[in-house]
Amino acid sequence: MWLRSGILAFVCLFMAQVMHSQDCNLHVSGKIVDAENELPISYSVVTVKGTNKGAYSDSLGNFHIDGLCKGTFTLVCSRIGFNVQEKQIQVEDDVEVDFNLVFNPSVFRAIDIVGEFVQDKSIQVQIELKGRELFQTRGNNLGESLKNVTGVTTLNTGAGISKPAIHGLHSNRVLILNNGIRQEGQQWGNEHAPEIDPFIADKITVVKGASSLRYGSDAIAGVILTEPRELGKHEGLSGEVNFVGMSNGRQGIASAFIEFSPKKIKGLSARIQGTLKQGGNFSTPNYFLKNTGIKEHNYSADVQYQRKRFKIQLYYSQFNTQIGILSASHIGNLTDLRRAIASDVPLETSGFSYAIVRPNQQIEHELFKAKSEIDLKSFGKLSFVYARQYNIRQEYDKHKPLNDSLAALSRPALQLEITTHTADVIWEKKTKGAWKHTAGINGLHQANTYTGRFFIPNYYNNGLGAFFIEQWHRKKWTFEGGLRYDVRDLRVFLYENKNWNTFEHNYSQLSASVVGQYNLNEKWNFTLQTGSAWRPPQTSELYINGLHHGASAIENGNRNLTEERAYSTIANVQFPNKRFNLEVSPYINYINGYIFLAPTGAPTLTIRGAFPTFQYEQTNALLHGVDINTSMSVIEHLSLRWKTALVRTQNVATKEFLYGTPADRHELKCEYQFKDKSHLKETYFSISGMYVNKQWRVSDVLDYMPTPKAYFLINAEFTAAAFIGKQRINFGVSVNNLLNESYRDYMNRFRYYADEIGRNAALRINIPILIHK
Amino acid sequence: MKKSKSICISSLLLALFTIGISSCKKDEEKPSTPTPTVNEEELITTFTITFTDAAGIHQAVEATFRDTDGEGGNPPTTFDNIVLQSNTTYNASISLLNESVTPAEDITSEIEEEGDEHIFCFEQTNVNITITRTDSDGTYGIGLTSDWTTSDASNGTVLISLKHQPGVKNGTCEPGETDIELLFNVEVQ
Numbered sequence: 019m020w021l022r023s024g025i026l027a028f029v030c031l032f033m034a035q036v037m038h039s040q041d042c043n044l045h046v047s048g049k050i051v052d053a054e055n056e057l058p059i060s061y062s063v064v065t066v067k068g069t070n071k072g073a074y075s076d077s078l079g080n081f082h083i084d085g086l087c088k089g090t091f092t093l094v095c096s097r098i099g100f101n102v103q104e105k106q107i108q109v110e111d112d113v114e115v116d117f118n119l120v121f122n123p124s125v126f127r128a129i130d131i132v133g134e135f136v137q138d139k140s141i142q143v144q145i146e147l148k149g150r151e152l153f154q155t156r157g158n159n160l161g162e163s164l165k166n167v168t169g170v171t172t173l174n175t176g177a178g179i180s181k182p183a184i185h186g187l188h189s190n191r192v193l194i195l196n197n198g199i200r201q202e203g204q205q206w207g208n209e210h211a212p213e214i215d216p217f218i219a220d221k222i223t224v225v226k227g228a229s230s231l232r233y234g235s236d237a238i239a240g241v242i243l244t245e246p247r248e249l250g251k252h253e254g255l256s257g258e259v260n261f262v263g264m265s266n267g268r269q270g271i272a273s274a275f276i277e278f279s280p281k282k283i284k285g286l287s288a289r290i291q292g293t294l295k296q297g298g299n300f301s302t303p304n305y306f307l308k309n310t311g312i313k314e315h316n317y318s319a320d321v322q323y324q325r326k327r328f329k330i331q332l333y334y335s336q337f338n339t340q341i342g343i344l345s346a347s348h349i350g351n352l353t354d355l356r357r358a359i360a361s362d363v364p365l366e367t368s369g370f371s372y373a374i375v376r377p378n379q380q381i382e383h384e385l386f387k388a389k390s391e392i393d394l395k396s397f398g399k400l401s402f403v404y405a406r407q408y409n410i411r412q413e414y415d416k417h418k419p420l421n422d423s424l425a426a427l428s429r430p431a432l433q434l435e436i437t438t439h440t441a442d443v444i445w446e447k448k449t450k451g452a453w454k455h456t457a458g459i460n461g462l463h464q465a466n467t468y469t470g471r472f473f474i475p476n477y478y479n480n481g482l483g484a485f486f487i488e489q490w491h492r493k494k495w496t497f498e499g500g501l502r503y504d505v506r507d508l509r510v511f512l513y514e515n516k517n518w519n520t521f522e523h524n525y526s527q528l529s530a531s532v533v534g535q536y537n538l539n540e541k542w543n544f545t546l547q548t549g550s551a552w553r554p555p556q557t558s559e560l561y562i563n564g565l566h567h568g569a570s571a572i573e574n575g576n577r578n579l580t581e582e583r584a585y586s587t588i589a590n591v592q593f594p595n596k597r598f599n600l601e602v603s604p605y606i607n608y609i610n611g612y613i614f615l616a617p618t619g620a621p622t623l624t625i626r627g628a629f630p631t632f633q634y635e636q637t638n639a640l641l642h643g644v645d646i647n648t649s650m651s652v653i654e655h656l657s658l659r660w661k662t663a664l665v666r667t668q669n670v671a672t673k674e675f676l677y678g679t680p681a682d683r684h685e686l687k688c689e690y691q692f693k694d695k696s697h698l699k700e701t702y703f704s705i706s707g708m709y710v711n712k713q714w715r716v717s718d719v720l721d722y723m724p725t726p727k728a729y730f731l732i733n734a735e736f737t738a739a740a741f742i743g744k745q746r747i748n749f750g751v752s753v754n755n756l757l758n759e760s761y762r763d764y765m766n767r768f769r770y771y772a773d774e775i776g777r778n779a780a781l782r783i784n785i786p787i788l789i790h791k
Numbered sequence: 792m793k794k795s796k797s798i799c800i801s802s803l804l805l806a807l808f809t810i811g812i813s814s815c816k817k818d819e820e821k822p823s824t825p826t827p828t829v830n831e832e833e834l835i836t837t838f839t840i841t842f843t844d845a846a847g848i849h850q851a852v853e854a855t856f857r858d859t860d861g862e863g864g865n866p867p868t869t870f871d872n873i874v875l876q877s878n879t880t881y882n883a884s885i886s887l888l889n890e891s892v893t894p895a896e897d898i899t900s901e902i903e904e905e906g907d908e909h910i911f912c913f914e915q916t917n918v919n920i921t922i923t924r925t926d927s928d929g930t931y932g933i934g935l936t937s938d939w940t941t942s943d944a945s946n947g948t949v950l951i952s953l954k955h956q957p958g959v960k961n962g963t964c965e966p967g968e969t970d971i972e973l974l975f976n977v978e979v980q
Contacts, residue, residue, distance in 0.1 A: 350955070350969030365966075384815055408816050416968070417955060419833040420901035435818040467820040476822035511822055518825050565862035572863045623870070624862040625835055627972035 043395055043448075045112045047082040050075050050095060053118040057746060058788075061149050062097035062119070067104075076220065078788075080251040085448045095119065099694075121694070141489070141496050141535045142229050143547055143590045143603055145169075148221040150700070150737060153748055155216070156782050157262030157271045157295075160194075163216050164242065167224050168661045169603065169645035171680040174766040175209040175568070177267070177300045177775045178312050178341045179379075182212070183765070184226060185605065185643055186665045186679045187239035190556050193230065194242045197333060199387055200234060202438040202464060203409035206474075206556040208767065209568060213337045213383035213409065215316040217260065217273040217293045220247035226645075227605065228586040229531035229549035231485045231502040232444075234460065236553035238584040238609065249322040249331070250287040253279050255789040266778035267310070268370065269297035276787075285324040292317040298372040299342075303758045303776040308368035309342040309375055327393040337383040342374040346771045347568060348416040351626040355570045355770065359723045364772045380412040380430070398447025398455070407438045415567075433469040438462065454489040456500075466557070474558045476511040487531075496535040503528050506554050510561060525554045525581055543592035551586070555579035559613050559634045565624070568767065570722075572622045573615060576634040583610045597651050604644040612639035612669075614676065638670040659687040659706075666715070674717040680765055681713035681728075692738075701738040708733070713764040726769055729761035748784040753777065834861045835898050837888040838971060840873070840951070842881035842939065849876045856973050859890050872976040873949065875920075881939045882925070885911065885951075887971075899935065906933045908957040912964040913937070917947025918977050931962040941979045949977045 046066075050059045058079025065072035066083065069091070075081040086109050093115060096102040100119035107115055145167045147155070155163035161172040161180025172180040173188050181188050189208065194201040196214050204210045216222065223243040230237040255278055262271040275291035295314035299306045318335035346364035349355055358365055387405040394400060412430035419425050444458035464479040487500030508523040531549035538544070562575040588605035616635040621628035643666055649659035662684045667676035687706035694700070712728040737750035758777040762769040836859050842852040852875060858867035875881060889896035902909050906926070911934025913922040921940040924932030956967030 348968070351972055353952075353972060354969050382816070386815055406815065408818070410816070410818075417957070420898060420905060421833060421896075422904075424833065435820070437818050465818065465822050467818055467822050467824075469820075476820075476824075478822050509822075511825070513825065563863050574863070622863065623858075623867055625838060625856060625858055625867075625971050625973065626862070626969060627974075629862070 043084070043393075044086045044088065044109055045082065045084040046086055046091075046093070046107065046109065046115060047080065047112075048115040048117065050079045050081065050097070050117045050119060052100075053120045055741075055744060056118075057744065059097055059100070059119060062095055062100075062117075064093055064095045064117070067092040067094055076247060076251065078247070078252055078256065078786075082251075087450060093117075099700075140225070140232075140487075141498050141533050141545060142225050142531075143227055143545055143588050144223055144225040146221055146223045150702075152219075152222065153782065153784055154735060154737065154750060154752065156260055156273075156784070157264060157269070157780060158216070160212050160214050160216050160222075160242075160244070163222065164224060168601075168647045169226060169663050170224055171663070171683075171765060173208060173678070174763070174768070175211075176307065176310055176344050176347070176766070176768045178297075178310055179209055179211045181208070181210070182224075182242055183680065184224065184240040184242075185607070185641060186667065187607075187641070190236065190553055191238040192240060192242060193234055193237040194244075195233060196244055196385055197246055197335070197387060198243075198389075198403070199385060199405040199407070199440060200462075202407050202440075202462075203381075203383055203436065204411050204434055206558045209379075210411070213339070213381055214244055215273075215293050215314075215318075215335075215337055216244070217275075217316075218246050218291060218318055218335065219244040221245045226603065227547050227549060227588040228529075228551035228584045228607065229533065229547055230551075231487055231500045231529055231531050231549075232456070232458070235483060235502055235504045235527065235529040235551055238551050238553055238582065238586075239607070246289075246320065247277075249277065249289060249320060250279055250285070250324050252277070252788075253281055255787070257787040259783075259785045259787065261783045262780060264297070264778055264780045266775050267297040267300045267312070268372075269295065269312070271295045287322050287324075289320040290317070291319075296372065299368065299370050300775045301370070302773040303760045304773070305363055305367045306370055307772055307775070308345040308364070308366050309373075309378070310344055311342040311372055311374040312339065313374065314339040327395070329389075329391040331387075331389045331391075333385070333387040333389075335385045337381075339379075339381050340374055341379045341381075343377040343379065344768055344771060345375075345377070345416070347768055348377045349567075349570065352570055352629060353627060355722060358771050376414050376418070377416045378414050380414070382408075382410050384408040398445055401442070401444045401446075403440075403442040403444070405438075405440045407440075408435070409437075410435045430470060432471045432473055434466065434474070435468075436464060436466040438464040452490055452492055454491075455486070456489075457484075457486040459484045472513075472564065473562065475513075475561050477557050478509045479506070479557075480508075481506045494537040496537075497533065499530075499532040501528065501530050508554065508557065510557060512561060521577070523554070523560070527552045527581060527583070541593060541595065543590075543594070545590040545592075546587070547589070548587040549585075550583065552581045552583040554581050555613055555634075562634070565629065570629065572624075572629045572631040574618075574631065574633045576636075579613055579634060579636055580611055582613055582636075584608065585610070599649045601647040602644065603646075604642075606640075606642040609639045609641065611636045612676075614639075614669075637672070639676055640668045640670055641676075642666050655691045655693075657689050657691075659685075659689065661685040661687075675715040677717070677721075678765070679713065679715065681725075682711040684709045697741045699739045699741065701736075703734075703736045705732065705734045707731070710763065723770060725764050726762035729759060729763075731759055731761075732756040746786055748782075748786075750782045751780070752782070753779045833896075833898070834889050834891050835887050835971065836861060836890045837895075838951075838973060839886045839888075840975075841884050841886070842873075842875060843884070844876075845880040845882055845938075849879055852881070854975060857890070861891060870973075872978065874978045874980060875939065875941050877941050877944050877979050879941050881941075883922075883937045883939050885935050902953075903933070903935060906935075907931075907960060908955060910934055910954050910956060910960060910962075910964065910967075911937070912950075912952045912954060914950040914952075915947060915977070916950075918945045918949065918979055919943060920949070920977070920979065922949075928960075931960060943979070945979045947977055948974050950974050 050062045062075045064081045073081045073083045093105045095117040161182045164170045164182045225241040230241045257276040260273040273293035277289040279287040293316045297312045300310045316337045320333045322331040346366040389403045391401045411434045413432040415431040441461045446456050448454045460483045462481040467476045483504035485502035489498045506525040510521045533547040535545045560575045566573050586607040590603045593600040615632040618631045622631045643664045646662040651657045667679045685708040689704035692701035709730045713725045733754045735752040740747045755777050838856045854871040854873045857869040887898035906928035919942040923938045924934040926933045926936045953971035954967040959966040
């Protein structure tokens with residue numbers, strides 16, 4: 019009886035809370051334009067006075083705030099370089115409000131204002147790349163685009179292949195989302211870059227720490243989100259055209275998209291996007307890197323139909339690339355490697371060429387996504403997402419088979435195909451003022467096959483996860499916490515000792531996260547985030563067996579590996595101010611069962627000679643460090659920015675350093691903003707110097723050559739917005755490695771064979787298109 | 792008007808959905824289906840060098856290196872020593888096989904065909920043997936056949952390597968990639 023009353027009381031309470039918020043699901047949206055020329059102003063802040071609500075406007079000047087109750091409010095709109103504008107509005111139903119901001123150059127701040135409102139996103143420690151900063155990276159691949167985010171470095175295989183690393187961790191420890199879908203390819207490979215075209219994104223976010231419960235359990239170091247511009251925010255025809263030219267490698271990149279919202283069919287909008295890229299051999303200050311060309315062609319299509327309470331979206335994207343692999347890096351054996359290391363210059367050099375010959379990689383990645391959202395008013399919002407990904411990766415070895423008929427087939431030496439289906443059901447609900455509930459279920463089904471040389475076996479991978487996240491806000495405090503439970507089943511089909519054997523691995527684990535944020539006086543902002551994430555061992559870590567040509571080592575899997583579990587804590591102290599801005603993020607990550615390649619001590623004898631042999635092992639690892647980002651305006655229009663990223667790692671069992679930890683880096687940038695003229699606005703010039711220390715925290719046993727020396731690079735950049743009549747054209751010129759320094763980087767696997775690339779000058783042009791119908 | 796609009800939209804979306812699903816590329820294989828050819832890559836699993844006395848006095852000598860499953864996996868099953876008689880000239884002949892497939896594939900003829908891209912190298916330590924290549928690709932020697940002239944009794948090693956030098960063959964062992972590198976123990980009795 020008590021139980022029944024208890025349940026009834028609980029249900030009533032729940033219903034009461036759900037019903038009570040009936041009136042607080044109203045929206046305010048609108049557009050922010052320049053009062054003088056009516057051009058949209060991007061990335062302004064609109065807040066609702068006296069509440070915790072607000073939003074940023076997107077690249078088209080549109081903003082959208084929801085969760086408002088009926089009543090009268092004052093909206094405050096502010097932006098660097100413009101006077102603040104306030105508007106009083108009466109909210110009975112959904113409302114549209116536009117702002118016309120008046121230009122005022124003395125409203126100058128070095129840094130954007132940090133919103134004192136609860137944004138429609140998590141409070142986890144994160145950095146966003148958007149607007150001008152994103153424009154400055156256009157033409158680069160995803161890894162290189164994120165290099166300027168403090169705490170992010172790249173793991174390179176030459177200049178053409180970059181994998182983003184958060185606090186030194188990468189591959190299976192960093193979750194990358196492609197338009198909201200977990201990117202599933204062969205991301206375990208050190209030479210496998212993420213197959214995502216950065217041009218599809220309007221905003222790229224790096225979330226740090228092991229706390230992302232929403233997308234999976236395995237974001238041990240963090241999550242990288244690539245988000246396209248929201249559809250349906252603009253009537254008529256709009257779009258963008260981008261051109262990028264780079265001197266090193268003589269790269270040409272063109273990317274454009276067209277968006278269409280027909281006036282006649284209200285709620286329908288569509289976008290078509292495409293990117294073409296071609297580059298030839300890169301060059302170091304002293305020689306060309308033979309066979310390092312790149313070809314890429316990508317396209318995507320997005321269709322959305324939105325009514326008041328219902329939205330359906332279909333998205334398709336394709337990514338195709340062919341990447342030349344440095345000829346000098348494909349070597350026969352250890353003797354060859356030692357000769358390569360002993361030589362100052364790669365053993366194979368060439369002139370410039372666009373031709374891509376063997377060895378090379380060819381990859382294609384397809385994504386199909388279907389999403390529907392239903393607004394259940396007081397019951398919240400329900401989303402259903404289904405996605406299918408197909409990834410095919412072909413590796414063409416340096417030499418064709420000796421047999422002529424086999425050679426004529428021109429097959430890749432190794433081919434991997436992986437198909438992944440994912441399905442998600444997410445429920446979200448914001449209540450009056452304080453709470454935001456999120457819960458969901460994620461499912462995954464994956465099939466992987468190989469053809470040619472054995473590297474990793476065929477397998478089926480299935481996963482199911484359920485999570486809930488609660489966010490609570492009151493005055494200066496915000497809390498976010500959640501739990502997630504995942505079940506995973508891996509079935510492997512392995513051919514060994516002349517038999518086909520099936521192996522099964524099961525995992526089921528919890529993950530958790532708690533984040534607290536305190537806003538002091540609009541001056542200081544403190545965030546403390548702690549969480550526990552886990553990941554199952556990858557098929558490659560369990561079953562790999564054979565010679566890893568690029569590494570000149572025999573690698574053996576370990577079928578006894580268990581899950582890796584990370585306990586991470588990250589703090590963020592932010593002091594955003596007109597003249598001075600500081601952001602410090604110290605972090606610590608303890609990984610139980612950290613999986614890594616350990617030298618076995620005894621070399622393996624093969625027909626090519628002896629190779630050092632490595633075996634996947636598990637240990638406990640401790641990683642800690644700090645990301646520092648600070649800027650200050652020295653005099654009006656001149657600002658200085660300083661960035662530092664330090665990472666320390668340790669194998670707790672042996673007290674040795676972990677292999678592959680990025681070295682300490684520091685950057686100082688000096689930026690000057692010119693006065694806006696009638697046809698040239700937002701004009702910036704900056705010069706920066708970056709110092710990367712020698713990574714001396716290494717264990718000699720794991721490396722063939724000493725780590726590279728420290729290096730210092732100077733970069734310069736100029737960006738501006740030109741106006742031809744009302745048409746805005748963003749353009750920029752950048753020069754990286756201005757002094758054409760010769761250097762090598764510890765995190766580049768090609769450091770055994772060649773230097774990093776020399777001076778690279780780039781020209782970027784971006785033309786936003788706006789045609790009213 | 793409204794009804795036909797929603798029908799129009801629904802059919803448009805349905806069409807796109809169908810196109811999307813059907814035009815997607817597919818993997819023809821299933822993971823549970825055994826991959827037809829386990830080792831498509833061409834391996835050299837077996838290296839045999841046969842020495843025949845030019846004068847016909849001493850017995851023929853054979854030395855083999857065999858690692859049937861290629862790099863990694865099981866260790867090599869055979870790695871013989873070379874035992875030669877002193878003060879003798881031997882005609883040496885190398886044969887290469889891929890024994891990971893049945894029937895075993897003869898790689899020697901492939902090397903011969905692409906003689907202008909290959910060279911065998913012989914590096915001796917502590918043994919007094921004069922080794923000269925006796926075959927040719929037209930310009931340079933290949934080394935599938937060679938003459939080994941021994942002098943006094945000694946004990947040492949001979950490093951036999953096969954270098955793949957497409958487009959860069961110049962008669963020396965410098966350029967190219969090493970496909971075979973075997974350190975044989977050699978005893979001259």
